[in-house]
């Protein structure tokens with residue numbers, strides 16, 4: 305367990321008779337990005353709040369930064385930084401004052417506080433706005449200030465609850481770059497997101513949270529492999545060529561209306577080549593050939609929708 309920044313076993317949390325987390329396990333190696341992905345109400349924020357000591361779990365064992373969450377929450381707090389789902393920025397004071405307030409909370413000296421604040425404001429491209437009230441900042445600027453504030457104490461483990469929700473595509477890419485740089489410096493990041501693209505872009509590992517349970521866990525590639533649906537589609541304009549193709553490829557599912565055939569495939573070069581060879585030797589020329597590999601959207605809908613996929617994987621991939 306020593307190289308795990310976060311290790312949770314059997315985390316449970318209920319509010320009244322509503323079970324929010326129904327026994328979840330998480331393992332996040334140091335220096336990696338872990339994404340907790342799930343629809344609204346899945347329990348993402350609840351998990352982050354438990355892991356960051358803001359609320360306590362009803363059951364389960366958790367170690368964060370090598371410290372037991374229940375036995376030594378103070379040590380955990382000293383090792384982590386948290387950027388909540390909703391901004392912690394005080395709009396009435398300036399960006400710089402927000403930063404200095406954080407420096408105070410971390411017991412930095414006045415001088416050290418100013419140095420760290422100036423450095424982080426610079427790094428997050430907020431130097432120019434530093435003396436303006438934070439209420440005048442755009443959503444992207446506020447989010448950057450939020451993360452800058454989280455970094456004041458130089459945490460080794462950072463929790464980011466929906467860091468890019470509400471940001472435009474450019475600000476989102478800036479945020480991704482910031483998160484990647486954190487990890488280059490050896491920091492461990494656990495983030496939550498509703499964006500599959502974000503998990504796909506950033507995360508070394510992804511856990512899909514649904515109904516209080518982890519529906520699947522693994523790299524983006526591993527998760528995509530859980531879902532059937534990779535196929536090659538051949539479209540024809542000539543009905544005779546289409547008919548020839550249906551007899552040459554008896555395993556294909558056919559759509560006689562649109563003259564298209566769909567052949568299950570993992571999209572690999574080897575499978576494509578063998579398909580093309582079969583078409584060639586039968587003298588068949590399709591008008592259009594497209595390769596479809598399942599994306600994280602397919603995974604997400606299959607795992608969190610509860611319909612469509614007959615054999616929904618219950619076991620996490622490890």
Ligand SMILES: Nc1ncnc2c1ncn2[C@@H]1O[C@H](COP(=O)(O)OP(=O)(O)OP(=O)(O)O)[C@@H](O)[C@H]1O
Pocket residue numbers: 319324342343344345346347348349350351389498
């Ligand atoms: N303090 C609380 N008291 C009662 N129920 C709560 C409390 N906090 C959360 N819940 C419930 O727990 C469930 C999970 O909430 P949580 O905020 O963890 O979801 P989430 O995955 O973060 O959702 P979102 O994507 O909307 O942020 C929801 O049904 C919510 O209503």
Ligand SMILES: [Mg+2]
Pocket residue numbers: 348349350389465
């Ligand atoms: Mg939330």
